[in-house]
Amino acid sequence: MARPSTTADAFHAIAEPRRRQILGLLATAELPVNDLVTALDIPQPQVSKHLRVLREVGLVAVRGAGQQRLYRLSPAKLKPVHDWVKGFERFWAESFDRLGEYLADLQAGQPGADTPPHKTEGESE
Amino acid sequence: MARPSTTADAFHAIAEPRRRQILGLLATAELPVNDLVTALDIPQPQVSKHLRVLREVGLVAVRGAGQQRLYRLSPAKLKPVHDWVKGFERFWAESFDRLGEYLADLQAGQPGADTPPHKTEGESE
DNA sequence: TTGATATATTCCCGATATGGAATATTATCG
DNA sequence: CGATAATATTCCATATCGGGAATATATCAA
Structure with missing residues (x-):
């Protein structure tokens, strides 16, 4: 591969099963990272990393709520x-x-x- | 990455712009590789490689016609x-x-x- | 400030995709 | 059979991903 980023667009972002799962969960409700960690049952750093990709692509948006960060779906890019x-x-x-x-x-x-x-x-x- | 294949599923396969283009073209008609090469304006080997991925994922099917290979859409996997x-x-x-x-x-x-x-x-x- | 909780980032690594160029394979034709 | 057209495969190089583990950052509470 020699092209620019990769996960830089929605198509690539949703290619990851975990990220699709995350989007699915966020389709239901706005959730803090921890809830996603629990739901996905994978290490928190991984969740954060997937969330980062989704955020950068614009598929999700965040909102700080105390020491939590509530992620919500931002479906337009879908x-x-x-x-x-x-x-x-x-x-x-x-x-x-x-x-x-x-x-x-x-x-x-x-x-x-x-x-x-x-x-x-x-x-x- | 440490998981199995990658482009092994439709989601990954369509993450590639070129492959989406190919699918789009094949949605119109069954085409020989060369026509795709012309349409996409990229080296033939690359087209063949993309076609291979699409084939392995089951998004397209081939048929030999003389010395040509006619590719057609196989949309079920989509x-x-x-x-x-x-x-x-x-x-x-x-x-x-x-x-x-x-x-x-x-x-x-x-x-x-x-x-x-x-x-x-x-x-x- | 110190401590605890929640989340993000960094570093390291193996896997692999993709482009480019060269080459191999298959089939048709003379 | 030899030549040519059409397509596939291989090799190389680079880049990035995605997992694991450790660590940094932020926010709140006492």
Whole structure:
């Protein structure tokens, strides 16, 4: 890799399972770090680090409350992601011709109707 | 990092802008690598490498056609992503109480109603 | 001030992604 | 078979991530 940051955008930020978990938790309520630590059951420093990434990307916002820091969701930055995937909605919305069925096949395994590719066979998933 | 693979899942796979671009192009039509190279205007090996990641994650499928390899979208694996972000839809759907307005403020900058945090100020985005 | 609690940051490390360049592989054609 | 087109893989180098552990910083209480 030689490009600028990486986790510098929402897409990268949510690639981390833990961060998605955090966002999920914050979607419910504004929470202090400690609650997240308890919920995630991972070392506090890690939580703080994940929160930092999320903060820098703008997916969460903080607010000091005494000696605690309450994190809340700041979902705006999630919209681009939503918008992007939404563009593919129709593909699994079935009844898009018989595309749904077709794609199901593809996922299932070797379609059989497909022309056998190179030798590097291995197809999709 | 010490966890298993990384780009091993759809979330990581789509974190790459180029890969999103590829998926976008394949959403339109089944395409040979070369067309992608032309469209993306990046070295062919890079395209192949991105395609490999997408293939391994199951986001695209291939089919040999002569000396070409036609890549097509295999969107099923994108659904989990869609489902996940969809859970946050309501947040920017406005009229969720006056949450919309509230969040807009948060994104805008310092709410003003917020208790000044630590010193590590820097808030959200 | 000292101590306790809550959270953030730093340092070290192994893993790995990604770009670039070169090369290998596969298939078609003559 | 030899040449060429299309695509994949490998090697190298660099950067960053993300975990672990230790430590720093901030806030509150006494």
